Amino acid sequence: MDFLQQLGPVALGSRLRRLSEYLTGEATSIYADYGLSFQPRWYPVFYLIAHRPGISSNEIAEQIGHTHASVSQIVKELVGNGLLAMTPDRQDQRRRLLALTPLGHEVLPQLRAQTDDVRRSMQALLDAAEVNLWQALDRFELQLQQQSLRQRVADARHQRTAAPVQLRDFRPGDQPVFRQLNEEWISRYFKLEPADLKALDHPEEYILEPGGCILLAELNGQVVGTCALIKMEDGHSYELAKMAVSPAAQGQQIGFLLGQAAVQRVRDLSGTRVYLESNAILKPALALYRKLGFQDLAEPNPSPYARADVQMELLLS
Structure with missing residues (x-):
């Protein structure tokens, strides 16, 4: 399929320019005729x-x-x-x-x-x-x-950024979008690992049933962000994992809202510690975690992920 056709109305200028170039070329030949x-x-x-x-x-x-x-x-x-x-x-x-x-x-x-x-x-x-x-x-x-196109785009941007973000818990039927959002960012920088597939393909079994939870962020009724809390073996710590925000919704503090909600959920569950694993190349994510109060671990723990070269924790009073 034609790429401009796939883009649709957003590529109207390019579509008209292509048509104009074609007609101009034809007109040149017609004048010569x-x-x-x-x-x-x-x-x-x-x-x-x-x-x-x-x-x-x-x-x-x-x-x-x-x-x-x-x-x-x-x-x-x-x-x-x-x-x-x-x-x-x-x-x-x-x-x-x-x-x-x-x-x-x-x-x-x-x-x-x-x-x-x-x-x-x-x-x-x-x-x-x-x-x-x-x-x-x-x-x-x-x-x-x-109304100019510039003003129309400004209005659309305002509507998008002003739209309230709704946070909710995972529901039956959410597994496909939970996987899609995480697979999208993981595949962009790394590759899916066996530990990823267990959690993404079977979130009820590996996250929810052992005592964890999954939070989803909705914008205009569409799921655009997610994160999970996985209950750890000590019983009072939770791993913050599988945090992802759709590229189309980034820049609206959705990751920060999810992180805040996750930390509060750990408090509600009487947890005392939140742990996470990340990678040094994910600088925006690391900045977000530090904004939430996480600090780097001095001594790294064994990890099931080959990409995990950063480990952080947040101690809750």
Whole structure:
């Protein structure tokens, strides 16, 4: 499948740019077929001047919705190719009036014939596609005039960041998302190990039934984060493990909220110590643990994970 198609509306600009490049390439070939030495981007400027001799660059920019700099560059190229002439406005010497040269008038009839053929062909193409693309573009541009894309994205960002994060306990049916979130980050940096698979594939048996718990974070009804507390053999310590936050939801303090809730849960369970294992390359995670109050162990413990080169603990009073 086309990658831009997979991305959907977020890639609209790239999709339109690709279509524009295709149509521009076709237009260049069509001009050549008609014996015209003409650039597609000249067309709206040249055609407008042909219909309104004496118009200025500023007026053209307003009429076709291009920047003044873009119009000025096209005018310069048309003048350089002998198709346009500029004359000072008698009432305002700073203003330049534009008109076709004799060569421009020679080109115009052939350009009009080509335009008529293109118009009929494009209309047939739109009819075959069964879509009023021109009307849709009018409506799309009207929406952007009412509220810019930048403002719309800012509003969406505000809604996302302002949405309340809900924390809850693991429920039957949560195992797939619990595994997915953890497998995603583990596979990004390391590889899944047998100890991972036991906990991720059978969380009830290896985490919940021995006395631990799993917390999930929901945003707009979707699970975006998780962490587990595994009860350790001494009966009063819990291992903080399998903490993961979806990349799409990062930057919203969800990991910190999960960590706080996990520490509080250990207190509620009358635990006195929280232990965790990590890796030195996971600097944001280590910073989060230290923010929660964890400290590095002076003497490392044996670990079932090959990737574990950092061990930390938080003692609860």
